[in-house]
Amino acid sequence: MAIKHTLVTAVAVVAALALIGAGLTGAGFGISGDTGVCVPAPTAGAPSAPASSGLDDEQTGNATTIAATGARLGVPQRGWVIAVATAMQESALRNLAGGDRDSVGLFQQRPSMGWGTAAQLRDPRYAATAFYQRLVKVAGWEQMPLTVAAQAVQRSAYPDAYAKHESAATALVNTIAAGAMVPVCPPVGAQGWVAPVTAPVVSGFRTADRPGHQGVDLGAARGTLIRAAAAGRVVQAVCNVSPPEHGCDQDGSPAVGGCGWYADLDHGAGVITRYCHMAARPLVHIGQHVPAGAPLGHVGSSGNSSGPHLHFEVHLRGDAGPSGAVPPLEWMAAHGAPLGQT
Known part of the structure; x- marks a missing residue:
């Protein structure tokens, strides 16, 4: 099965869930339905992120599950990027049966540290939910550099390791989100500017x-x-x-x-x-x-x-x-x- 087919199939789930997350993110004073995200219009002939990322079906599917879980929980898309980058570092987006000491799963979470049972942590949805639940309790996580936010959740022995995955995680999440009905940015002028609203x-x-x-x-x-x-x-x-x-x-x-x-x-x-x-x-x-x-x-x-x-x-x-x-x-x-x- 091609990676593209895996992504399209999985994104159908994210599409419905992202709309739920969008309403939560934009809530306030009667306004909802936008997420604060748009993706640039694709350049003709440019490869998609998954096709050029080197990820296989398992890795792409796990990244989509992480994003879908974040959407279901109403976590802003920045959180999806942090979670995917963390899983890239901890497991290369693979649902590992073991690791350092009793670490298991996508995020290499440890049962002995209160994350859940080994069986629970091998469930990507459970593992992603556990990650997000701790992330959103970190005060100011949305304003933190990615590696700081990830480390506040993971307590890794290598706290700076997450940063190197930010670009790849952002590209992958943007591709997933684009399939999930996140709007394409409007056309901009040759100098890169666009009117913020159309109004007198x-x-x-x-x-x-x-x-x-x-x-x-x-x-x-x-x-x-x-x-x-x-x-x-x-x-x-x-x-x-x-x-x-x-x-x-x-x-x-x-x-x-x-x-x-x-x-x-x-x-x-x-x-x-x-x-x-x-x-x-x-x-x-x-x-x-x-x-x-x-x-x-x-x-x-x-x-x-x-x-x-x-x-x-x-x-x-x-x-x-x-x-x-x-x-x-x-x-x-x-x-x-x-x-x-x-």
């Missing part, structure tokens, strides 16, 4: 009546998907509101301060973009690398806002404060992704 400009940059307005407001409807304007790393994904007790899980008002739920992306070369007033917690986490067009969250009205819209900023020189802000309309137009389109 309803308030400009540093206007006469709003000289402290460091971005532009795009009048998209509540629930509209907000996309990364370019590839980058998430450096903020938090609630910023004053007074703090107002919170971000309800609409703000002109009397409330702050960006509400918002995300900042670092695109390199000192360029930072900001996305404010989301309807719920961002779909991405700090430290996550996202492609252009990746879902970041949904349009809302949290924080200093009088109605649903996206407040979008562009900053240069690595300065995320007012002195680094530049007019977004000019910047995006110069980079092939004009704003204000309807």
Whole structure:
């Protein structure tokens, strides 16, 4: 049986389960159904990840089981990558009957350390569930480097060994997720930029009546998907509101301060973009690398806002404060992704 056939068959399970996980990941203020992940459109003639990975049917099937288990449990896709990379290191994605001392299974978990019986740990679904249950109890695991998060669960004698599998695990999980109805990123311009929403400009940059307005407001409807304007790393994904007790899980008002739920992306070369007033917690986490067009969250009205819209900023020189802000309309137009389109 070809690896491709194994992956397609197994992915049917992930497809249904990923939708459950997606609803959990995007939950909040009536918004659900997106996972914060999209995969780049395939390049013509480019091989798929499994075909070029050197994995056989058993290894690909085990990776898919790990991902499917994470989807069923509602674990964000970052957790799937951590789990698959861990199994790559511990067992080369093989369901081993033994190992060091009493270690068994995909994750080389030990019955003597409270993971379960040897028979249970030879069940890939049980072993993956046990891994995820411990992972999600690690405070801040989504913001940790992969090797740190994996080590917090595994307590390996070789704590740095997991890092070398991150790229391969990410490619494999992205392929599995793509088969599981994770959306393809939208087309981007030749310079790598895309408008974060398609909506008219309803308030400009540093206007006469709003000289402290460091971005532009795009009048998209509540629930509209907000996309990364370019590839980058998430450096903020938090609630910023004053007074703090107002919170971000309800609409703000002109009397409330702050960006509400918002995300900042670092695109390199000192360029930072900001996305404010989301309807719920961002779909991405700090430290996550996202492609252009990746879902970041949904349009809302949290924080200093009088109605649903996206407040979008562009900053240069690595300065995320007012002195680094530049007019977004000019910047995006110069980079092939004009704003204000309807």
